[in-house]
Amino acid sequence: AQKVTQAQTEISVVEKEDVTLDCVYETRDTTYYLFWYKQPPSGELVFLIRRNSFDEQNEISGRYSWNFQKSTSSFNFTITASQVVDSAVYFCALSEYTDGGAQKLVFGQGTRLTINP
């Protein structure tokens, strides 16, 4: 079965430090998508990025970057020069097709990131 593991339950750093959130996945599909979501204290999950299994190029968006390595089944997320507003719970997710052909997302346990001033 598909599985997503975020081994880091909580991370706490001081503002301006760089921080990397780890995500390891298991899937039997040859084509799949990976996602990162941010959940601020308000509770609503905010989509950050989608990456398909054929595209192993790293992606950078401002202070955010993502490192996808198919060989190690990892999709790690790095925040450079962290800010207090980055404090949130971050979820990694993997797409999965059901037997009926519908798609759903499988989520990791989440990593609570706290950025201290």
Place this chain on the structure above:
Amino acid sequence: DVKVTQSSRYLVKRTGEKVFLECVQDMDHENMFWYRQDPGLGLRLIYFSYDVKMKEKGDIPEGYSVSREKKERFSLILESASTNQTSMYLCASSLWARGRRTEAFFGQGTRLTVV
């Protein structure tokens, strides 16, 4: 912008009550989902629907049912609420795009307390 709206932000219900959690999306998405979020367990899928009147069980469907009579609305029903159903419930929607996954958009969540 996609909007997924859950009817209540906070709910307190008594054990044994029948509870309805409502979710509406305004982007004509085919897929809708109900997740439950608990500390240390992440988001777990309860039920999802890929079309009107169509539904599939997720990973933890026991004690829950769903209804999708209209494309924009997906309801989660707790037939007889129990204290172990105290949790944060998140609704989401996404496009159906065969061969292409699209991101899911989430509502603000309903924090349900069963006493």
